[in-house]
Amino acid sequence: MEKRVAVLPGDGIGPEVMEAAVKVLEVVGRRFNHTFEFSYGSIGGDAIDRHRNPLPDETIALCESSDAVLLGAVGGPKWDNNPSELRPEKGLLAIRKHFDLFANLRPVKAVPSLLQASPLKEEVVREVDMIIVRELTGGLYFGEPSNHTNQSGVDTLIYTREEIERIVEKAFELARLRKGKLTSVDKANVLESSKLWRKIVDEKRKMFPDVEVEHQLVDSAAMKIITNPAAFDVIVTENMFGDILSDEASVITGSLGLLPSASVRSDRFGLYEPVHGSAPDVAGKGIANPAAAILSAAMMLRYSFGMEDEAAAVEKAVNTVFEDGCFTKDLASNQERALTTTEWTDKVVDELDLQFVSNSIMFSYV
Numbered sequence: 001m002e003k004r005v006a007v008l009p010g011d012g013i014g015p016e017v018m019e020a021a022v023k024v025l026e027v028v029g030r031r032f033n034h035t036f037e038f039s040y041g042s043i044g045g046d047a048i049d050r051h052r053n054p055l056p057d058e059t060i061a062l063c064e065s066s067d068a069v070l071l072g073a074v075g076g077p078k079w080d081n082n083p084s085e086l087r088p089e090k091g092l093l094a095i096r097k098h099f100d101l102f103a104n105l106r107p108v109k110a111v112p113s114l115l116q117a118s119p120l121k122e123e124v125v126r127e128v129d130m131i132i133v134r135e136l137t138g139g140l141y142f143g144e145p146s147n148h149t150n151q152s153g154v155d156t157l158i159y160t161r162e163e164i165e166r167i168v169e170k171a172f173e174l175a176r177l178r179k180g181k182l183t184s185v186d187k188a189n190v191l192e193s194s195k196l197w198r199k200i201v202d203e204k205r206k207m208f209p210d211v212e213v214e215h216q217l218v219d220s221a222a223m224k225i226i227t228n229p230a231a232f233d234v235i236v237t238e239n240m241f242g243d244i245l246s247d248e249a250s251v252i253t254g255s256l257g258l259l260p261s262a263s264v265r266s267d268r269f270g271l272y273e274p275v276h277g278s279a280p281d282v283a284g285k286g287i288a289n290p291a292a293a294i295l296s297a298a299m300m301l302r303y304s305f306g307m308e309d310e311a312a313a314v315e316k317a318v319n320t321v322f323e324d325g326c327f328t329k330d331l332a333s334n335q336e337r338a339l340t341t342t343e344w345t346d347k348v349v350d351e352l353d354l355q356f357v358s359n360s361i362m363f364s365y366v
């Protein structure tokens with residue numbers, strides 16, 4: 001297969017983890033006979049510096065002519081005092097909105113060889129396998145008016161029926177393919193938009209009688225994600241709750257550097273990005289964990305390209321490298337033995353090569 005991938009490295013550790021993801025995809029392409037054509041574009045602070053625009057038209061055109069987009073991260077102290085329209089984060093919100101990527105899928109799964117890296121007890125973490133379905137193009141992030149003066153600040157939380165219906169349906173469909181349990185997280189004891197959200201979940205559940213549904217208020221959901229995370233299967237929630245709960249859920253796995261995500265719509269086009277940010281505190285040191293970016297690339301192979309075997313091969317390689325005791329600084333119990341971003345990525349590449357060699361040996365025996 002031939003696929004065009006737009007790569008938007010962005011800021012901070014973004015370029016470091018994107019280099020890792022592209023390296024892994026190149027091996028996948030070679031081993032599985034695919035041609036991935038990578039074209040690079042700018043977004044975020046990088047694009048502000050080059051074009052005075054966090055999402056230049058060239059970048060939009062590049063993504064429009066691609067089959068999928070891989071994004072590193074945006075933001076950093078250099079741009080923190082810029083006016084709103086010249087903030088790196090505006091570029092990220094704008095690309096999500098432009099491509100109508102309303103569903104952000106954030107899987108959180110315990111890795112057996114990393115249980116000790118979690119600050120939570122092993123027995124709490126062991127069975128965790130959940131996915132947060134975060135609404136991505138509505139809510140507080142996009143509501144108008146949105147502004148501030150020295151005396152007051154305003155953000156508007158608005159959700160239309162259509163916006164809620166499509167994300168809730170997506171979550172029901174996912175739950176049906178998984179363990180059949182859906183937790184809808186809202187703040188319906190206070191917020192009007194949450195009351196509508198809850199009503200729509202109750203309407204939709206009639207179409208999915210095989211899915212068990214529970215409503216959970218966001219504050220107690222935040223508590224349960226830490227005390228009993230294995231109880232969750234699919235969590236569906238609005239934009240800002242999903243942002244906060246997914247960083248919280250990363251604690252279960254041991255590092256924010258492990259969580260991938262897919263931002264999708266109803267066709268196969270998608271944008272794939274780690275859940276983490278540009279990590280200015282570790283940027284430029286070559287120590288960032290590239291696992292989230294590599295696993296986001298695996299999600300791209302699966303969701304946008306229908307390459308299930310290829311995605312599974314990448315995920316298996318990542319897990320094997322962890323089982324072999326290879327970790328970047330964020331996960332290593334022995335910091336002296338921590339691998340750099342490049343060293344760790346090369347282990348994944350070697351593992352993919354090894355998988356391929358052993359598959360061919362098995363094949364020649366059959």
Ligand SMILES: NC(=O)c1ccc[n+]([C@@H]2O[C@H](COP(=O)([O-])OP(=O)(O)OC[C@H]3O[C@@H](n4cnc5c(N)ncnc54)[C@H](O)[C@@H]3O)[C@@H](O)[C@H]2O)c1
Nearest residue numbers: 073074075076256257275276277278279281282288289330
């Ligand atoms: N999708 C995105 O582009 C995105 C997401 C979140 C934050 N941001 C931006 O990133 C900047 C920094 O935000 P922040 O510090 O609150 O969040 P962050 O996710 O960048 O970092 C939080 C902490 O996690 C660590 N961390 C994150 N990813 C890591 C990785 N792959 N390997 C090792 N350690 C990792 C960081 O070192 C830091 O200590 C801000 O400008 C913010 O707006 C961007």
Ligand SMILES: CC(C)[C@H](C(=O)O)[C@@H](O)C(=O)O
Nearest residue numbers: 074075089092093243275277
């Ligand atoms: C950088 C920021 C705008 C972004 C968000 O809040 O959506 C980030 O935190 C994320 O989780 O992707």
Ligand SMILES: [Mg+2]
Nearest residue numbers: 243244247275
């Ligand atoms: Mg976030």
